[in-house]
Amino acid sequence: MVRLVSDSELTASSVVANSTMNRERGLGGVNSYVRELGFDPAAWLREHGGAAPGWLDLCSGEGRALAEAARVLPAGAELTGVDLVGPVRPVLRIPPSGPRLRLVTAALGDWAPDRSYHLITCVHGLHYLGDQLGAIVRAASWLTPDGRFAAHFDPESVRRPDGSGAARAVVAALRAAGFEYRARRHLLLLDGGRPVRLPFEYAGADPSAGPNRTGQPAVGSYYRCTPPGGTEA
Incomplete structure (x- = not known):
């Protein structure tokens, strides 16, 4: 029986607090957001964000990609990074x-x-969150009407309380809510901010789930399926 922990306990675990993801990843180049996302965030913002584009990067690490984007975006841009650990080195000067x-x-x-x-x-930040689906739902509500959400998501990390996999049901629910899932890149996309409801209730996290496809230690996220009508499945 897997012991599930709350998110407050999860954030203190070594798997999450010592995450090295995005510490050195920049905007462009070999180890970059452009390569991982398949598009250039700064170029996308210049095309779609007008004179005051806003970019929110979740699990931003050192914030290098944001700082590099700031050099090529209009002065009215607002760039925000959120990370549990935060930068451990001086941020690039702007x-x-x-x-x-x-x-x-x-x-x-x-x-x-x-x-x-x-x-x-x-x-590659959702791998370290307990309530991954909750984070996705909240992010969808923070988008502008013509905005874009892009995140790496591994459906195999989502399970039911009995330990069985919920990947197929989760991907189907996300697609029904308007998301696109690109399995080859493990990339979840949503174009256009909106309220999203998913038929799952968060049950807790397993910080001992082991390495995921990136080879890094990751978190298992557990959910009860709650179809319309409120009957647990």
Whole structure:
């Protein structure tokens, strides 16, 4: 029987607190957001964000991609990174007249923005969250009407309380809610902010789930299926 922990306990675990994801990942190049997402966030914002584009990066690590994007985005841009550990090195310098860059050190479940964003990303970060589906639902509500959400998501990490896999049901529910799932990249996309409801109730997390497809230690997320009508499945 797997022992499930709460998100408050999960954030103190070594798997989550010592995550090395996105510590050195920049905007472009070999180890980059462009390569991992399959599109250039800065170029996307220049095309879709107008004079004051907003980019929210969840599990942002050192914030290198945001800082590099700030050099090529309009001065009215607002770039926000949220990470449990936060930067451990000085952030790249941005000209005083450039975009606003804000790096927040917080547990994602305890934080909410005070504005909407044209682009919300989470590059290999959902693997370290307990309530992955809750984070996805919340992010969808933080998008502008024409915004984009892009995050790496491994459906195999989502399970039912009895330990059986819920991947197929979760992907079907996400697609029904308007998301696109690109299995080859393990990339979840949503174009257009909206309220989202998924038929799952979070039950807890397993920080001892072991390495995922990236080879890094990851978290197992457990959910009860709650179809319309409220009967647990």
